[in-house]
Amino acid sequence: MGVLRFSYGTMGSGKSTLALQIHHNLSTRGLRGLLCTHLDREGAQVSSRLGVAASAVDVGPKLDLFALAAQQVEHHGTLHYLVCDEAQFYAPEQADQLARIVDELGADVHALGLLTDFRGRLFPATARLLEVADERCELQVEARCWCGSRATHNARLVDGVQVYDGETVVIGDVEALGDATPAAVSYELLCRRHWIVGETGRLDDATERALSAT
Template identity: 65%
Template sequence: MGDATTPGVLRFSYGIMGSGKSTVALQVHHNLTRRGLLGVLCTLFDRDGTAVSSRLGVSRPAVEVTPEVDLLAMAHEFALVNGTLDFLVCDEVQFYAAGQVDQLGAVVDELGADVFAYGLLTDFRGRLFEGTQRMMELADEHVPLSVEARCWCGRRATHNARLVNGAMTREGETVVIGDTEAPETPLFGDVVTYELLCRRHYVEGLTG
C-alpha cells in the first residue's frame, strides 16, 4: 500500500440501513491506523455531520466529501505532506457523485493505496444511488455486509422505506437525512424516519 508500483484495491462493501456499514468502516480505520498505516476517513451526510458515527455510539471525525471535493487531489496532497498514502476509508459513498467514485479508482491506480468504501445499495424508491451504481461498475471487489437486518415480519430486510410522519412514501428528494428512529423533539414540521422492510412488504407498502 502507498506505492503506485504496488497494486491497491477498490473494495465496495454494501448493505441496507442497520447492516453495520459505519461500524465496519470505523473498525477498519482503527485497525489500519493501529498498524501504523497512514490514511484518511471520509463521509457525507452522516447523522453526526463531519464524522463517521455508528448506531452503537462510536464516532470519529472525518473529511466531509462535499460535491466540490476532488478526492484524487486530496489524496495526492496527503501523500505529498505525509510521504505516503496507504488507504482511504469512505463511508456513505452512495451520496458521492459518480465523478468522485472515478477519483477513488484513480487513487488506487495512481497511488497504489487501498480504498475501502461503504454504502447503501438502493434508495427509498428501491433504485440504485448514483454513487452506488458507479461503485458497482468500477470496484475491484463487491462485498455484501454480513449483518442481516430484519423486516417487522421476521424476514430478511432488503429495502429502506421512507416514512414521513409515520406514513410510507415513494416520492420526494433522493437525499433526506433521517434515521430508523424518530427524534424525541422534531426540529421541523415533518418527521422523516426509515423502516427496514422485506421485498414483499416494501412492494405492498405495509410497515410495522
C-alpha cells in the same frame, strides 16, 4: 497495487461500524490513511449506532478526492488507504476519483454504502462504484423486517406513511416537499414484499389510541 473494495448493505447492516473498525485496525498498524464520510447523522465524523465515532473528512460534492489524496502523499510521503463511509451520497465522479487513487497512487480504498434508495433504485454513486470496484462485498450482518424476514429495502416514511417519490436525499425532520406543513420523516427496514405494499408494521393512530386507552 491497491484495491477498490465496495461493501454494501441496508441500513442497520453495520456499515459505519465496519468503517470505524477498518480505520482503527489499519491506523494502529502505523499505516497512514484518511477516514471520509458525507451526510453522517453526526456531521463531520463517522458514527455508529453502537455509540462509537471518529472524526472524518466531510466529502462535499465539489471535493476532488484524488487531489486530496495526492496532497496527502505530497505532504507525508505516502498514503496507504482511504475508508469512505456513506459512499452512496458521493457524486459519481468521486467514485471515479477513488478508482484513480487506487490505480495511480497505489492506496487501498474501502468504500461502504447503501445499495438502493427509498424508491428501490440504485444511488448514482453506488451504481458507479459497482461498475468500477475491484471487489464488491455484501455485508453479512442481516437486518430484519418487522415481520422477521430478511430486510432488503430502505423505506421512507412521512408522518408514518411510506412514500415512493421525492428527493433522493432527505435526512432528519424536514418539511414535506411542496407543503409548508412540517412532516416527520423517518426510515424503516422492510422485506421486499412489505416494501411493495407499504406495510411498515407501525400502528396507525386509531390503534395506538385504542391500545393506550386499555
